[in-house]
Amino acid sequence: xxxxxxxxxxxxxFHGTRHAHARCVGRALGRAEELCRQRGARxxxxxxxxxxxxxxxxxxxxxxxxxxxxxxSEKSVRPPTVYRALEFLMVHGLVHRVDSxxxxxxxxxxxxxxxxxxxICQECGEVSEMDGAMIGQAVARQAAEAGFNVxxxxxxxxxxxxxxxxx
Amino acid sequence: xxxxxxxxxxxxxFHGTRHAHARCVGRALGRAEELCRQRGARxxxxxxxxxxxxxxxxxxxxxxxxxxxxxxSEKSVRPPTVYRALEFLMVHGLVHRVDSxxxxxxxxxxxxxxxxxxxICQECGEVSEMDGAMIGQAVARQAAEAGFNVxxxxxxxxxxxxxxxxx
DNA sequence: CTGGAAATGTTACTTTATAACAATGCATTT
DNA sequence: AAATGCATTGTTATAAAGTAACATTTCCAG
Ligand SMILES: [Zn+2]
Ligand SMILES: [Zn+2]
Ligand SMILES: [Zn+2]
Ligand SMILES: [Zn+2]
Numbered sequence: 001x002x003x004x005x006x007x008x009x010x011x012x013x014f015h016g017t018r019h020a021h022a023r024c025v026g027r028a029l030g031r032a033e034e035l036c037r038q039r040g041a042r043x044x045x046x047x048x049x050x051x052x053x054x055x056x057x058x059x060x061x062x063x064x065x066x067x068x069x070x071x072x073s074e075k076s077v078r079p080p081t082v083y084r085a086l087e088f089l090m091v092h093g094l095v096h097r098v099d100s101x102x103x104x105x106x107x108x109x110x111x112x113x114x115x116x117x118x119x120i121c122q123e124c125g126e127v128s129e130m131d132g133a134m135i136g137q138a139v140a141r142q143a144a145e146a147g148f149n150v151x152x153x154x155x156x157x158x159x160x161x162x163x164x165x166x167x
Numbered sequence: 168x169x170x171x172x173x174x175x176x177x178x179x180x181f182h183g184t185r186h187a188h189a190r191c192v193g194r195a196l197g198r199a200e201e202l203c204r205q206r207g208a209r210x211x212x213x214x215x216x217x218x219x220x221x222x223x224x225x226x227x228x229x230x231x232x233x234x235x236x237x238x239x240s241e242k243s244v245r246p247p248t249v250y251r252a253l254e255f256l257m258v259h260g261l262v263h264r265v266d267s268x269x270x271x272x273x274x275x276x277x278x279x280x281x282x283x284x285x286x287i288c289q290e291c292g293e294v295s296e297m298d299g300a301m302i303g304q305a306v307a308r309q310a311a312e313a314g315f316n317v318x319x320x321x322x323x324x325x326x327x328x329x330x331x332x333x334x
Numbered sequence: 335c336t337g338g339a340a341a342t343g344t345t346a347c348t349t350t351a352t353a354a355c356a357a358t359g360c361a362t363t364t
Numbered sequence: 365a366a367a368t369g370c371a372t373t374g375t376t377a378t379a380a381a382g383t384a385a386c387a388t389t390t391c392c393a394g
Contacts, residue, residue, distance in 0.1 A: 099321075146179035148295075
């Protein structure tokens with residue numbers, strides 16, 4: 001009842017609890033590996049670990065939650081470590097920061113440079129990335145009307161995902 | 168060569184340094200006064216003071232900058248005071264929070280409930296609010312395609328304002 | 335003038351993020 | 365293999381942003 005497959009001009013999918021999430025993770029890590037190899041960037045243990053933790057769910061994750069989850073009883077990981085990994089992952093387009101939540105989410109886009117918009121469910125917390133061409137165009141056009149030169153667009157929509165709407 | 172007057176579906180204006188800013192402030196305070204009277208809300212000294220400080224420029228202002236500016240050598244104002252004033256002003260639609268900057272900007276919109284988008288100049292820091300109908304519609308449509316029910320939309324565009332683009 | 339709610343003051347703390355420098359790891363050259 | 369050099373991570377400390385809880389004051393209605 002929830003997801004369509006592919007949508008004109010962009011797609012956004014909510015996954016809910018029951019889905020083959022191992023595939024999502026696999027895809028993300030595979031892409032990271034591939035992309036880093038292409039660019040000669042190093043997907044180190046720490047960076048991969050952070051990426052895995054982020055992909056533990058489709059929700060946005062707080063930096064300090066990552067911090068806690070990375071710290072076992074032996075060793076405690078410090079903020080800069082996490083933030084540096086996040087920085088790396090963001091630079092390479094593997095992770096996005098959701099500004100309205102102060103949190104991070106795995107990039108589910110395929111191509112390199114994309115105008116991502118985020119649908120954020122206020123109920124279940126799931127975040128879905130969508131590449132809405134229409135939105136991008138509308139944004140570009142209206143900004144142009146104001147003589148404004150858009151470099152980076154941030155679109156974060158809070159509301160109810162299909163699953164939670166059908167509660 | 169910067170501003171047009173009124174634009175189809177919405178407007179956004181950048182002011183630059185030379186303009187009759189007293190009018191902007193006057194308009195904003197007038198509107199606040201009027202609106203609070205209508206609603207029986209109290210525009211207290213502190214709230215008005217914070218609103219004035221925010222309207223000191225068309226840039227987004229950080230809460231702790233307000234804090235500093237409110238604290239004279241005698242008395243130091245504390246965070247809760249500022250955040251409470253900001254809370255009040257936001258609830259009444261007199262001020263917006265710019266999430267991507269952790270900062271606040273005076274609302275230059277006229278009507279009560281509006282879908283505001285923000286154009287943020289990376290050079291001069293000026294922020295312009297725009298009520299882009301096209302963007303709003305595009306957002307609504309594409310979200311609907313994904314079965315998503317939008318409650319709040321956050322659209323913040325970073326780039327170059329007309330003035331700074333013509334540097 | 336007085337009782338009570340709204341607003342502000344105050345203290346202390348949480349959350350989020352970064353600066354600066356030290357130690358370590360890893361690859362390439364010698 | 366040893367030496368070199370840069371990228372990565374560790375460590376300490378602190379900055380920046382925001383909130384909880386309770387005390388005090390203000391202000392208005394009765
Ligand atoms: Zn999944
Ligand atoms: Zn949901
Ligand atoms: Zn002005
Ligand atoms: Zn500018």
